[in-house]
Amino acid sequence: MSSQDIPEENLPVTQDTTGSVKLADEKNPFADPGLPPHEHRIQDIDERAAKRSERTVALLFTLSMLATVGFIASYVTIPVDKSVYIFPLGHIGALNFALGMTLGVALFAIGAGAVHWARTLMSDQELADERHPIEASPEVRAKVMDDFRQGAKESVLGRRKLIRNTMFGALALFPLSGVVLLRDLGPLPGTKLRHTLWSKGKLLVNMNTNEPMRPSDIIVGSLTFAKPEGLEEHDHGFQTEIAKAALMLVRIQPDNIKDKQSLEWSHEGILAYSKICTHVGCPISLYEQQTHHALCPCHQSTFDLADGARVIFGPAGHALPQLRIGVNDEGYLEALGDFDEPVGPAFWERG
Amino acid sequence: MSTTTTPESRSRGKAPAGERVADWADGRLGIYSLAKANMRKIFPDHWSFMLGEICLYSFLIIILTGVYLTLFFHPSMNEVEYHGSYVPLQGQLMSEAYKSTLDISFDVRGGLLIRQIHHWAALVFLAGMFVHMMRVFFTGAFRKPREINWLFGFLLFVLGMFTGFTGYSLPDDLLSGTGIRFMEGAILSVPIVGTYISFFLFGGEFPGDDFVARFFSIHVLLLPGIMLGLVVAHLILVFYHKHTQFAGPGKTNNNVVGMPLLPVYMAKAGGFFFLVFGVLAAVSAIATINPIWAIGPYRPDMVSTGAQPDWYMGFSEGLIRVMPGWEINFWGHTLVLGVFIPLVIFPLVLAAIAVYPFIESWVTGDKREHHILDRPRNAPTRTAFGVAWITWYFVLLVGGGNDLWATHFHLSINAITWFVRIAFFVAPVVAFIVTKRICLGLQRRDKDKVLHGRESGIIKRLPHGEFIEVHEPLSQEQLHTLTAHEQYAPVEIGPTVDENGVRRKVPATEKLRAKLSKGYYGEDAQIPKPTVEEYKEITSGHGHH
Numbered sequence: 001m002s003s004q005d006i007p008e009e010n011l012p013v014t015q016d017t018t019g020s021v022k023l024a025d026e027k028n029p030f031a032d033p034g035l036p037p038h039e040h041r042i043q044d045i046d047e048r049a050a051k052r053s054e055r056t057v058a059l060l061f062t063l064s065m066l067a068t069v070g071f072i073a074s075y076v077t078i079p080v081d082k083s084v085y086i087f088p089l090g091h092i093g094a095l096n097f098a099l100g101m102t103l104g105v106a107l108f109a110i111g112a113g114a115v116h117w118a119r120t121l122m123s124d125q126e127l128a129d130e131r132h133p134i135e136a137s138p139e140v141r142a143k144v145m146d147d148f149r150q151g152a153k154e155s156v157l158g159r160r161k162l163i164r165n166t167m168f169g170a171l172a173l174f175p176l177s178g179v180v181l182l183r184d185l186g187p188l189p190g191t192k193l194r195h196t197l198w199s200k201g202k203l204l205v206n207m208n209t210n211e212p213m214r215p216s217d218i219i220v221g222s223l224t225f226a227k228p229e230g231l232e233e234h235d236h237g238f239q240t241e242i243a244k245a246a247l248m249l250v251r252i253q254p255d256n257i258k259d260k261q262s263l264e265w266s267h268e269g270i271l272a273y274s275k276i277c278t279h280v281g282c283p284i285s286l287y288e289q290q291t292h293h294a295l296c297p298c299h300q301s302t303f304d305l306a307d308g309a310r311v312i313f314g315p316a317g318h319a320l321p322q323l324r325i326g327v328n329d330e331g332y333l334e335a336l337g338d339f340d341e342p343v344g345p346a347f348w349e350r351g
Numbered sequence: 352m353s354t355t356t357t358p359e360s361r362s363r364g365k366a367p368a369g370e371r372v373a374d375w376a377d378g379r380l381g382i383y384s385l386a387k388a389n390m391r392k393i394f395p396d397h398w399s400f401m402l403g404e405i406c407l408y409s410f411l412i413i414i415l416t417g418v419y420l421t422l423f424f425h426p427s428m429n430e431v432e433y434h435g436s437y438v439p440l441q442g443q444l445m446s447e448a449y450k451s452t453l454d455i456s457f458d459v460r461g462g463l464l465i466r467q468i469h470h471w472a473a474l475v476f477l478a479g480m481f482v483h484m485m486r487v488f489f490t491g492a493f494r495k496p497r498e499i500n501w502l503f504g505f506l507l508f509v510l511g512m513f514t515g516f517t518g519y520s521l522p523d524d525l526l527s528g529t530g531i532r533f534m535e536g537a538i539l540s541v542p543i544v545g546t547y548i549s550f551f552l553f554g555g556e557f558p559g560d561d562f563v564a565r566f567f568s569i570h571v572l573l574l575p576g577i578m579l580g581l582v583v584a585h586l587i588l589v590f591y592h593k594h595t596q597f598a599g600p601g602k603t604n605n606n607v608v609g610m611p612l613l614p615v616y617m618a619k620a621g622g623f624f625f626l627v628f629g630v631l632a633a634v635s636a637i638a639t640i641n642p643i644w645a646i647g648p649y650r651p652d653m654v655s656t657g658a659q660p661d662w663y664m665g666f667s668e669g670l671i672r673v674m675p676g677w678e679i680n681f682w683g684h685t686l687v688l689g690v691f692i693p694l695v696i697f698p699l700v701l702a703a704i705a706v707y708p709f710i711e712s713w714v715t716g717d718k719r720e721h722h723i724l725d726r727p728r729n730a731p732t733r734t735a736f737g738v739a740w741i742t743w744y745f746v747l748l749v750g751g752g753n754d755l756w757a758t759h760f761h762l763s764i765n766a767i768t769w770f771v772r773i774a775f776f777v778a779p780v781v782a783f784i785v786t787k788r789i790c791l792g793l794q795r796r797d798k799d800k801v802l803h804g805r806e807s808g809i810i811k812r813l814p815h816g817e818f819i820e821v822h823e824p825l826s827q828e829q830l831h832t833l834t835a836h837e838q839y840a841p842v843e844i845g846p847t848v849d850e851n852g853v854r855r856k857v858p859a860t861e862k863l864r865a866k867l868s869k870g871y872y873g874e875d876a877q878i879p880k881p882t883v884e885e886y887k888e889i890t891s892g893h894g895h896h
Contacts, residue, residue: 027883028883029827029830029883029886029887029890030801030827030830030831030834030835030883030886031827031831032600032601032603032831032835033600033601033827033828033831034600034601035600035601035608036600036601036828075460075461080436080457080458080459080460081436081457089637092637093463095460095461096461096463096464096467096635096636097636097637098636099460099461099464099636100464100467100468100632100633100635100636100637101632101633101636101637103464103629103632103636104629104630104631104632104633104634104636105629105633106629107625107626107628107629107632108625108626108629108630108633109629110622110625110629111622111623111624111625111626111627111628111629112622112626113622114618114619114621114622114625115618115619115622115623115626117618117622118614118615118618118619118622119619122614122615122618123615124610124615126608126609126610127391127393127608127609127610127611128393128601128606128607128608129392129393129593129606129607129608130605130606130607131593131604131605131606131607131720131722133720134496134591134592134720182551185551185552185554186550186551186552186553186554186555186559186561187550187555188547188550189546189547189549189550192555192556193546193556207652225652227652233444234430234444236430238430239430239558239649239650239651240555240556240557240558240559240651242650242651242652243532243556243557243558243651243652244556246651246652275652276651276652279536279671279676279689279690280532280533280535280536280537280671280690281532281533281535281536281557281651282529282532282533282654282658283651283652283653283654285653285654286656297654297655297656297657297658297754298529298533298654298658299671299672300672300753300754300764300768301676311676313765313768314672314676314768315671315672315673315674315675315676315689315690316676316689317676317677317678317687317689317690318676318678344536345535345536345539345540345687345690346539346540346678346685346687346690347539347540347545347546347549347685347687348539348541348542348543348544348545348546348684348685348686348687349546349683349684349685350680350684350685351680351682351683351684351685
């Protein structure tokens, strides 16, 4: 192990006679002294160290084999729903942990073995390769240019203009077929973004209880989510309809409602606003009852629900649309029409 | 191992099996000519050259695990009721895409592991590309002849972002659905064609029944196909150009010094693939990523707080969060500047770094090949630009996570938003100036080291009582390494009046170029490197050493 035991002929001094350090250049001290002499590793001069490296690499490869066996054993024996407590991770899926760790060790050990092998036992003598310019030599360039000119001339493309022009025309037109084929990716927008399921007489149905609501169900300071009567979760197209029709109800003391039109459209202080943010369409769901502010959790647009839901902070561009509501003969809250402006994010045709 | 055939073994007609297979292949594919050029190809060694390898290997891991996931994933938006083994979601309505992702996570043995490796590898892939790109940028490795490879790499980064985005949107969970909604809102803001693009993409109104299936083919076929082609082209060019190297003794612009591909580099690089894969597997065993079962299926009227995209989309999130909500209504139309401007800046942020190599080569006018890497300090303006860009990027990342900054550090979200709005313009400028000063300081230090030697830490007392620190002269290797870089002289416009006294018209582009060149290489932009004369004068005269 100690260096005294190393046979004399293996020591660097006797091994390496060519690579002595060049003395500093007298004329130019900054000149390139050339590649530094190769420095030997312990494995190069001591066969026992090399053996040790060999055993380390073999050990790592063996560890990998064992880990793969462990992987298969885990796959076969551990039930997929078994949970174990592992400090400090807590309760986690046993199978995922076992498979991941065994696979990780199996792969890592192969990598570690290969790198250790390369670093300690393969030659570490640095070699130099020459680079050659990427550019072709002038002769090659001239030849290519000549060939091209010859080819172009033989094609008579330059002379027969009619062929050239019609060919360009044909090549330019045919991709249009591909573009046309994309037409049926979806219907045209039309006025679809302007309308929701709300219409005159539709009852406001509580999203949680699935029951129509009376004004007394909504207390001051609460936030309630509603959907139009007749829209059920199992319906086809529920997702697309609720993406526009989702409604949030708040109740504010009528004296605290600052916006006049807003007050008119409300019922006994109950205000119905679109739940879909006018920024990029996230559902607004954070309500601060003291300030009457509603906050969109996605991009933090903040709306003052007591003041016509105008934007008081954040990137939204306009107020939340309000739905006119009233009560029907049986005392249930109902819509008095659709939103009078498109809900959700603004778009070019919105106006 | 070796495929060279000795004449002896040929004449006996009993070459080893490996050689005979190689001969057979060579007769059809010409592999020997290929191997001659490449088998012992030299690769220089530096820790930073491993960053690109991380990207390559994580890309391969993503493909391997992704193929496995397609065997179980159903890219369908049909609504189904859940009756699987994850109890908390029993009876819930969800899309088949979400349900099959739950099944992969809870019922397929090892499915969760592969899903998590896939997601972790994607995060590492993008992070690796980002850092690799910065390595290439700050060392000037993008210079001729590697500009096209820079663009290939840049395209891989951008496509990787969108492949990641379409990928994490596939499970149709509440978080990713919110991201899709954001994307739809952004598309709607595009003037004139926005609504049409949105309707064509989603097959009608949002969310519709189509986008998961459509994103699926984009995610597993279209984008990875293009990326695979680009990766191959990227690697071919790396081989063809031969790798760059840092300056040092024996290393010139006309050689490449390092270890041969076979065996050292093959073992190291091949081994590194397993190291990356192993680490990703272990990480996936202990760290959950994207627990869609805890997030729940997507409903357009529901959302959770702290909604964040994966990190690489964070800067676009920042753009959209801090932009004031400008909207202009005219003639029955709406110009949604509050969303559209961020949508336009998003590619511009990326393009700023992509086109930089072409701007620099225009300013320098240098048409030579460059294979020796710059130390960042020796290209202060480039380094400062790069740091300014990173600062820009990170300011936007802060903006993208403004809610998390607010809740974790108990800050006002309004204050953070305003900070980002101002820092968007100011921080890059400050970063540019500071970085440039630091680079110049480091250049001065290098110059000092060359001329006066290294501070040895040894204090010597002179006979008359003065204390001095002994400076040790550098070896010639070190002297060479520290003075090997080139320094450009600024471009001059030249005389505006020719010998006959006729005024020459100087194009504006040329004036701009001269101005930029002065900013790059003028007196205040670089410290002249020490000359041999300076060195000799100092070392021959009084000597502290």
